[in-house]
Amino acid sequence: MSIARQVSPELPALRRFARLVAGSQKSGDAHVVATLEALTADPGAFPSGLPPRQGLYKVFLKLWSSAAPRPLHGGFDSDPKNAAERNLEAITPLPRQTFLLRTVEGFSVDEIAAILDRSPEAVANLITQAGREIAQQVATDILIIEDEPIIALDIETMVQELGHRVTGIARTHKEAIASARVQKPGLVLADIHLADGSSGLDAVNEILTSLNVPVIFITAYPERLLTGEKPEPAFLITKPFQADTVRATISQALFFDRRAGRPAVTADAGAR
Template sequence: MSQQELSSAIGEALPYLRRYARSLTGNQTSGDNYAAATLEAVLSDRSTVDQCSDPKTGLFAVFHGIWVTTGAPAEIDPEGPDAKAQERLAKLTAGSREALLLHTVEGFDFARVGEIMEVGADEAQHLVEIARREMADAVSGRVLIIEDEAIIAMDLESIVTDLGHRVTGVARTREGARKLAGSDVPDLILSDIQLADNSSGVDAVNDILGELGSRPVIFITAFPERLLTGERAEPAFLIAKPYSEDQVRSAVSQAMFFSSTETLRA
């Protein structure tokens, strides 16, 4: 593959690497710093990418090599919510969370998850199974769903409830979301981008965060690449439509680990 072809392939994969990195760190800035370090590593030595089955897998493999040598996002406040999240994450089996995200959210099959993590496909599958069990038992909380399509809202509510969380309500509009959040404060917000009254789910979330303070948010959109440009404040957790149940379950479990509230049990 020529340098130009590689650059094009890397460019197409970069938004998804950002999403993965942000999901691991729970933070846009930390995630993007890891993505930038990955690009620098590829520019200086493309051998890892060339050895993998395709450029996207190779890009994630380079990232994984950097990630496993650092262990945690830098500059964590020992008294802040990120430190509490890292305490919870430290209790998980090594590599399980990464395998879960790579498979369920990023869509890599077990063989490519194995390539990225330098394990066999069977081991990659085993790590995913472990992660599902451990994360399901680790944290529970309250979830506000902002979604104007009734069938999708019902589906999301079912998935969230099945994970052991309590749904505080389902809002179809920006104003409805603000009122629901004020009456029953959520630990996590799961929001569509476009709402019933043509208002924005992003604006609804910003209203809530402005009133209640920081808490994890998962956005659902048919065009995730439009929210992963690095040009403005962007979500750490993002699901593409059409989504799978596994994607929602994984994203919710990840986001709950980074909750800034004190209401979660760990």
């Protein structure tokens, strides 16, 4: 089977990725076409030993880098920008590519390392850098609902390293509701089994009756959230988790939040 036929199922996803990297559909599509032309002219340019999807993105990004594209700032199509496009403008090129590969395209850190010819440690650092750059634009207050002290402290450290603020760490349903009322968060990180046997899911449901905020569930029981009931687990991390997964998911949740791009309001200045 030809390389072109092998990679053809991946082209819609590559066009989406190219648009986000390039800043416009026209430019993104042009680079996708250039990638296909390069592979047609020289099938040997396709990386041996990589699955078709990884190899396609590797070739695309190699050509993209060699083309020395213009800075992304101001480069998006003239249509009104959504939150993701506004936030992309704030991220430098390589961290932006790494962040998109991880959060939008769903590649693992090891897969991204192979695509970018970098170590997994370097990829994790780039994801963290992207998260910090996003936080410079959309730094927010985060409520952590977690009954295990060590895990809660680990998550708090990750949140603060990205440049966000922690409004509180709640161990029970009652504490979570009280914390959310006193200092309204811009993001909630929640376990579903809490210290007194209460439910983090119930706490989140109650919080969402008065606040419209993104939620990330961090749980050892993901099947409890796959019921079709609200709130839908748009962001779900399974315990035990990797630190880079938590950092990337926090950045992703804020990156795609439709309100993102506005500076967060501190507790002293009032609620968001």
